[in-house]
Amino acid sequence: MRWLPVMYVAVVLLLEPVTPVDWPVSFLLVGLALVTAFGHGPVVVAAVTVFAVALEGVLAGTPCCAGRPVGYLWDRHYVADYVCTGLVGILGTILAAHRIRRERTLADVRSVAEIAQRVLLRPVPQRIDGLLLESLYLSAAAEARIGGDLYEAVRTRYGIRLLIGDVRGKGLLAVETAAALLGAFREAAHDEPALPALADRVETSMDRRAAQLGGGEVGERFVTAVFAEIPADASAVRVVNCGHPPPVLMRAGEVRELDRGRSAPPLNLGVLVGEPYHVDAYTLRSGDTLLLYTDGITETRDADGAFYPLLPRLRSWADLPPRELLTRLHRDLLVHSGDRLKDDIAAVVVRVPADGPRQGAAARSAG
Structure with missing residues (x-):
């Protein structure tokens, strides 16, 4: 010009x-x-x-x-x-x-907005206890950097605790809700020994905040979320799902969703059911990759209205390093949507090194 x-x-x-x-x-x-x-x-x-x-x-x-x-x-x-x-x-x-x-x-x-993103949605550490982590966030708003999708990874005495979530709605209210949820999770993750107790405490914080905000949409201010926990030896991953797309496990060409059909209601809607949270445990092996994501990925459509085929795509990318996997996913989403994303997108990838988390951590410390 x-x-x-x-x-x-x-x-x-x-x-x-x-x-x-x-x-x-x-x-x-x-x-x-x-x-x-x-x-x-x-x-x-x-x-x-x-x-x-x-x-x-x-x-x-x-x-x-x-x-x-x-x-x-x-x-x-x-x-x-x-x-x-x-x-x-x-x-x-x-x-x-x-x-x-x-x-x-x-x-x-x-x-x-960039400063707010660094505070609210800072990138996850690339290594925690020998595990490799990477994160991705894309805002669908043309001028925005943050929205209603959220993620976090925290190292605690109980292992690595992960959160991925999607706040209902858009705009400032969604950002405020995401900030409240992340604050509650970052605090409770260090105190609650059990994953269901962690989810229950976060939901209590969300219920309290919704009541304080008042208005006619208190019952609609909900968040879908997945709480995950990986112990120090990375032998398993424990998952509490609150109405969110299940995590995806990639292992030696195998790609599958970690879903046993026991998802709880989204946060702030649990009072409607009153049932306790269920924990699903899955075995992890060296070289396994775990993907936590929001539904903005699977609901991305092409020009013909076809949804994005996440699992078939991941089958050819399972062996890529975490950062490269997310980069490839980002580019493919833009191609599939014609560079017109309609929803916010968040994703976190966790990789168990081929030599195991403890050996990998020890090798890096020696280096």
């Missing part, structure tokens, strides 16, 4: 000498100021306006242009053109100043 004014003038100069005298191509210079306003500031636009008027005068007063026998410097049509160019230049200068202010405001908003 910054070179567009130069190309615009070049086209006018190429056409002016070869067009008939009744077709004054130099009149196209009226739009030069607006073209410049797309990529430059008000000072440059004002200077270009002066240049455009001067160039129009030069072209009008040159007899050789377009085979003119005489110049038309002060012809009434050309004088009107000078005036129009000046007026359009003033409008272009105002437009450029407005655009610069909007860009600065947008930059400030993005900066604040």
